[in-house]
Amino acid sequence: MELQELVQKAKKGDEAAFYELMQLHKVRLYRTALSYLKNSEDAVEALQEVTYRAFRSIRKVKDPQYFTTWLTRILINYCNDELKKRKRILVSDDLISLMGAEHQTSWLEVEEVIGKLDAKTRQVIELKYVHDFKIKEIAEILECPEGTVKTWLNKGLKELRGQLEDKGGLGYA
Amino acid sequence: MLNAEEKKLSKAQAALENIEVPELRLDEAIAAGISKGKRKRKKNLLYMRTFASAAILIFAFTAMLRTSETFASYVTLVPGMEKIVELVRFDKGLTAAVENDFAQKIGVSDEHDGIKVTLDSVIVDEQMMVLFYKLESSGAKKDLTIEKFLLTDSEGQNIEETVFSYYDSFDAHNQEQMFSATYEFYNDNLPEDLELSIELAEGRIDDSEPSNKLNHTWVLPFSIDKDAFKDKKEIYEVNETVEFEGQKITVEKVSIYPTRIGITARFDKENTRHIFGFNDLRIVDETGEEWAAINNGTVASHKDDSTKEFFLQSNYFKKPKELYLRFNSLRAVDKNEVEIIVDPEKMKVLKAPSDGRLLKIDREENLLMLTFQRDSKEGHTNISFEQAVDSNGDEIGDGSASFRWSRDELPVDILIPYFGEGAAPGPITLKLNDYPATIKGEANIRLK
Secondary structure (H helix, E strand, O other): OOHHHHHHHHHOOOHHHHHHHHHHHHHHHHHHHHHHHOOHHHHHHHHHHHHHHHHHHHHHOOOHHHHHHHHHHHHHHHHHHHHHHHOOOOOOHHHHHOOOHHHHHHHHHHHHHHOOOOHHHHHHHHHHHHOOOOHHHHHHHHOOOHHHHHHHHHHHHHHHHHHHHHHOOOOOO | OOOHHHHHHHHHHHHHHHOOOOHHHHHHHHHHHHHHHHHHOOOEEEEEOOOOOOOEEEEOOOOHHHHOOOOHHHOOOOOOOHHHHHHHOOOHHHHHHHHOOOOEEEEEEEEEOOEEEEEEEEEEOOOEEEEEEEEEEOOOOOEEEEEEEEEEEOOOOEOOEEEEEEOOOEOOOOOEEEEEEEEEEOOOOOOOEEEEEEEEEEEOOOOOOEEEEEEEEEEEEEEOOHHHHOOOOEEEEEEEEEEEOOEEEEEEEEEEOOOOEEEEEEEOOOOOEEEEEEOOOEEEEOOOOEEOEOOOEEEEEEOOOOEEEEEEOOOOOOOOOOEEEEEEEEEEEEHHHOEEEEEOOOOEEEEOOOOOOEEEEEEEOOEEEEEEEOOOOOOOOOOEEOOOEOOOOOEOOOOOEEEEEOOOOOEEEEEEEOOOOOOOOOOEEEEEEEOOOEEEEEEEEEOO
């Protein structure tokens, strides 16, 4: 069944359609939550809470084509609130341990450099390159114009380039 | 073609994608999220606070009554009071109070963050005070929920009261909304100078839950005119006894105030059943017009074990020639069925009334949930109990109970704090304060 059709049904209270929608999105939501909360336990908890919030307010989704970004926005709001609550720097040990050895270094490298970006820029960079959202989708998730997303992206990439060059790690040789 | 930095970033993506997904746990999380959502959706969530010291019985109706046309015929237009009439029209006595110019205009406001709170007016007598307040949002549209609502004297000292407040959340699309809250007093030394403090939280659109408490307190100092209600009451000493299915009920006294009528009834100590209250207690005048129980507020307070005062909508402003007190149905259970005993660890019901209305118990977050079957989807729930007591006889939690029900289903959920409250392990006891089993008979007592 088409995603849009499922959303229409779920909006009318079709629980099976809603469950199907969550099934289609669970892996992506889980991974996004992992990158924010850094451990599996909290990411599973986040999925539960997002399911609950989405279930309660699915009727508010105006256009079915925005469902994915709407769901992602709920997740990101939840994660940001959770991070605010904890008010401490999260260690990535748990997250890293979930990755294969060959990926750990590249993840840590990226985490190190994007960690130096300001929160908003970092969010946009992560959504684009780590979570693979299109610019249009990021604009929907963050509820801002596409032009703004592009500005942040360019700014972020420029800063990253600067950082990588400083480290001599660009590998142009 | 990707730039070098983009390539680096996409490696992070690969790293994340490489992580194994705990499918089963994700499915459980989805199921749990849906189940939590189902419990809360479609239901009218209503909170009431009960205090162990003042055993009271509260009826709370859903917003249904607000839109009901049943009482519309009693409403006449009072200029400038339309919104207040809208809020009180489910209560004939309060409506008559407004029509008879008994409401006191206050008009005090406080504004922070573009949100203006105004105490518009109050209806007050020595029994209770109903406050009518407005929320206006001039700036950015905000969904608001009331976090705290406190009435004190002008020094900020708490007033001994029982409060029942009904608040909806403020809808951002409605620029100005009027609400009411009710305070009841069990002594008549209410000061003239008072202060109302309100705290608000901002709800977010995505999750429809209040999340962000606003930093300000809206403070509204105001004064009431006590002379306006001085000596405004009529007391009838009755002392008549009737018998329903072998149970003796004595009506001792009827007190008519502008805001409500109090009926003091005593239940004989020799009765085999414990009587909770009346189903159809009413005052009738010579024309056959009836004044029934208060729909939305306190319906009874316990004076002692066998004496209770029940409240009806007031006919104070009607001045009838003849007056009768009538009732045909009472709520009562056998005296050995007054306690519900459950084991929250094993989620087992050990003792409950034999009619089987207690369907199940369950845990919801840190609350213990008891689900009861109602007789009808409409009307009062008529189920409540006193503060839960653990196996050591210590009270559990803060005495609060949340009621949740839907207009589409018969079951009603009652949630009480339990988990994380430090109760002694083992069964807990809930003493019934109200229960919908009935006994029938006929009573017609002339008052005037």
